Amino acid sequence: MTLAMDILPDVAEALAGGAPVVALESTIISHGMPYPQNVETAKQVEDTVREEGATPATIAVIDGRLKIGLSEADLNRLATAGLRDVMKLTRANLAQCMAAGGTGSTTVAATMIAAHRAGIEVFATGGIGGVHRGAETTFDISADLQELAKTPVAVVCAGAKAILDIPKTLEVLETLGVPVITYGQSGFPAFWSRASGLTSPMTADDPMVIARAWGAQRALGLEAGCLVANPIPEEDEIAPDIINPIIEQALADADTQKMTHGAVTPFVLQRVFELTEGASLTANIALVLNNARLAAKIAGQLAKQPHFR
Ligand code: PSU
Ligand code: MN
Numbered sequence: 484m485t486l487a488m489d490i491l492p493d494v495a496e497a498l499a500g501g502a503p504v505v506a507l508e509s510t511i512i513s514h515g516m517p518y519p520q521n522v523e524t525a526k527q528v529e530d531t532v533r534e535e536g537a538t539p540a541t542i543a544v545i546d547g548r549l550k551i552g553l554s555e556a557d558l559n560r561l562a563t564a565g566l567r568d569v570m571k572l573t574r575a576n577l578a579q580c581m582a583a584g585g586t587g588s589t590t591v592a593a594t595m596i597a598a599h600r601a602g603i604e605v606f607a608t609g610g611i612g613g614v615h616r617g618a619e620t621t622f623d624i625s626a627d628l629q630e631l632a633k634t635p636v637a638v639v640c641a642g643a644k645a646i647l648d649i650p651k652t653l654e655v656l657e658t659l660g661v662p663v664i665t666y667g668q669s670g671f672p673a674f675w676s677r678a679s680g681l682t683s684p685m686t687a688d689d690p691m692v693i694a695r696a697w698g699a700q701r702a703l704g705l706e707a708g709c710l711v712a713n714p715i716p717e718e719d720e721i722a723p724d725i726i727n728p729i730i731e732q733a734l735a736d737a738d739t740q741k742m743t744h745g746a747v748t749p750f751v752l753q754r755v756f757e758l759t760e761g762a763s764l765t766a767n768i769a770l771v772l773n774n775a776r777l778a779a780k781i782a783g784q785l786a787k788q789p790h791f792r
Contacts, residue, residue, distance in 0.1 A: 486549065486600070487547060487548045487549060487581055488548065488549040488550075488551060488597075488600065488601065489548050489549070489550055489551065490540075490551040490552060490601055491540065491550075491551065491552025491553075491554075493538055493552070494538055494540045494551055494552040494601075497537075497538040498601070498602050498603070501786055502537075502538065502786055503536065503537035503538065503605075503779065503782035503783045503785065503786040504537060504538045504539075504540055504603045504605070504782060505532045505537045505538070505539055505540065505603070505605050505606065505607055505775065505778045505779050505782050506540050506541075506542055506551075506594055506595075506597070506598035506601075506603045506605065506606040506607075506636070507525075507528055507529070507532075507539055507540065507541040507542065507594075507606070507607060507608070507775070508541075508542060508588070508589050508590065508591060508593075508594040508606070508608050509525075509541055509542060509543040509553070509561055509588035509589050509594075510571055510572075510588040510589060510590045510591075511524075511525075511608065511609055511771070512524075512525050512541075512558070512561045512562050512588060513561045513562070513564065513566070513569040513571070513588040514566060514569075514571055514588065514748075514749040514752075515609065515749065515752055515767075516764060516767065516768075517753075517756070517764070518562050518563055519562070520764060520768065521562045522558055522559055522562035522563075524768050524771060524772075525541060525558050525562065526558070527768075527772060528541075528607070528771055528772060528775045529541065531772050531775040531776055531779070532607070532775050532776075532778070532779045534776075534779075535775075535776055535779030535780060535783065536779065536783055537778075537779035537782045537783060539552075539775075540552045540598070540601070540603060541553045541558065542589050542593075542594045542597045542598065543557065543561055543586075543587065543588050543589055544570075544572060544577070544580050544581055544585065544586060544587045544588075544589070545557050545560070545586055546584055546585075546586055547580075547581050547582070547583065547584035547585060548581070549581060549597055549600075551597060551598075551601040551603070560586070561586075561588055564586070566749070568586065569586055569587055569588050570585055570586070570587030570588070571587065571588060571590060571745045571749075572587040572588060572589050572590060572593040573590045573592045573593050573626045573627075573745075574592050574593065574596060574626050574629070574630060575626065577589070577593045577596060577597075590612065590625075590626075590627065591606075591608055591611050591612060591625075591627040591630065591638060591640075592612075592625075592626045592627045592629070592630035594606060594608070595630050595631070595634040595636045595638065595708060596630070596634055598636050599634050599635060599636050603636070604635070604636060604637060604697070604782070604785060605636070605637050605639070605778050605779075605781050605782040605785065606636050606637065606638050606639065606778065607638075607639045607640075607771070607774045607775045607777070607778035607779075608638060608639070608640050608771070608774065609640065609641060609674070609767055609770060609771045609774065610640055610641055610642070610643060610644045610674045611625070611627045611628075611631075611638065611640045611643060611710065612625025612626070612627035612628070612647075612748060613625055613627070613628060613643045613644075613647040613648070613649070613651075613652030613655075614628070614647060614648045614651035614652045614654075614655055615646075615647055615648065615747065616646070616647065616648045616734065617648075618648060618651060621743075623743075623747065624655065625748075628652070628655050628656060628659060628661070629659070630708070631656065631659065631661040631707065631708040631709075631710060632659035632660060632661055632707050632708075633706055633707065633708075634706070634707075634708055635700075635701065635705070635706055635707065635708055636708045636709075637693070637697050637708060637709040637711060637778075637781065638708055638709070638710055638711065639711040639713055639774045639777050639778040639781065640710065640711070640712060640713070640774060641672055641674045641712070641713055641714065641715050641770040641771075641773070641774060642665075642671055642672030642673050642674050642679060642712045642713075642714070643671075643673065643674065643679070644673065644674040644675070644730075645673045645674065645675070645676070645679070645723070645726065645727060645730050646730050646733065646734060646748070646751045646752075646755070649671070649673060649679050649681060650681060653671065653681060653684070656684075656710065657684065659707070660705075660707055661707050661708060661709065661710055662684070662685060662696065662700065662707070662709045662710065663683060663684045663685060663709075663710045663712060664683070664684075664685040664686065664687050664693055664696065664709065664710070664711050664712070665683035665685070665686050665687075665711075665712040665713075665714070666686075666687060666688070666690075666693070666711060666712065666713045666714070666777060667686075667687075667688055667713075667714065668683075668686065668714055669682060669683060669686050670682060670683060671683040671684075671712055672712050672713070672714035672715065673723070674715070674770065675715065675720065675721040675726045675763060675766050675767075675770075676715070676720050676721060676722060676723045676726060677714040677715060677717065677720050678723065683712060690777060690780035690781045690783075690784050691784045693711055693781050693784075694781050694784035694785045694788065695784075695788075696709070697709055697781070697785065698785070698788065711777070711778075711781070713770075713773060713774050713777045715766060715769060715770040715773065716769060716770075716773055719765070719766050719769035719770065719773075720766065721759070721762060721763065721766050726755075726759070726763070729755055729758045729759055729763075730751075730755060732754070732758055733750075733751045733754035733755045733758060734751060736750075736754050737750050737751050737754070
């Protein structure tokens with residue numbers, strides 16, 4: 484059986500020529516942001532990648548086909564469809580969605596699988612899934628973490644959201660052998676805030692150094708991905724003492740409304756958006772663009788130094 488995968492012509496051309504390509508996820512479009520900011524941001528992220536000299540490839544499943552690079556019509560469809568019409572795809576349901584001819588947006592886990600299949604090594608997103616608070620009773624640990632352990636793609640994110648248990652998330656990443664490198668500061672960032680209070684396992688001040696580490700990891704034959712944590716720009720951050728009580732409230736609401744499985748993260752993000760009167764979204768957009776820029780720089784370094792591959 485052949486893989487039902489379509490690579491946009493400019494992405495295919497870049498890959499064939501060894502030019503830098505950056506993968507982008509689509510759950511952030513369908514489940515992570517409201518319309519119309521979701522589609523505006525998706526386009527801005529692609530433009531930012533291009534401005535930095537790389538080719539963007541936003542990934543999703545459209546009518547059963549794995550799309551590496553989305554047309555404007557596909558982007559609009561994901562941005563405007565209701566949550567019931569777009570599946571949230573991870574490792575477990577990706578193949579089934581394709582077989583059924585379905586349409587779904589890819590989380591970090593599913594985007595990594597697709598990117599690797601297409602030959603893309605660098606991927607930019609906002610935040611990864613992680614170990615949820617209370618995981619000791621719910622066992623809610625995002626499949627993103629397992630994926631980082633077994634699929635060789637470098638994922639640039641803004642750290643882990645404080646809706647997660649950040650210390651446990653870092654512990655699991657360590658157990659799984661996933662390198663965690665923070666860009667430009669020693670502390671691991673917490674998505675909306677630059678500081679989580681935790682020290683990052685590793686730090687790098689230069690995209691070239693991150694590219695080198697990635698090359699060395701690949702040369703060793705390690706199958707893992709790599710997590711690059713890029714702190715939100717100072718002017719865009721929301722201070723922990725402002726965001727933390729709001730997160731507590733949003734988590735309590737998720738509990739009251741008995742949210743489980745894949746519904747938890749989108750619900751909490753939406754509640755934080757409401758409770759911050761939109762400020763969380765403004766920060767979210769800024770950090771995604773910031774991550775796209777860094778990912779393009781890392782991809783550029785990798786393309787310049789093919790011996791790292
Ligand atoms: N964090 C965000 N926005 C998002 C997500 C995370 O700020 O849209 C999405 C990503 O696609 C991530 C997924 O991979 O949520 C994790 O979902 P879960 O916690 O259900 O594994
Ligand atoms: Mn979960």
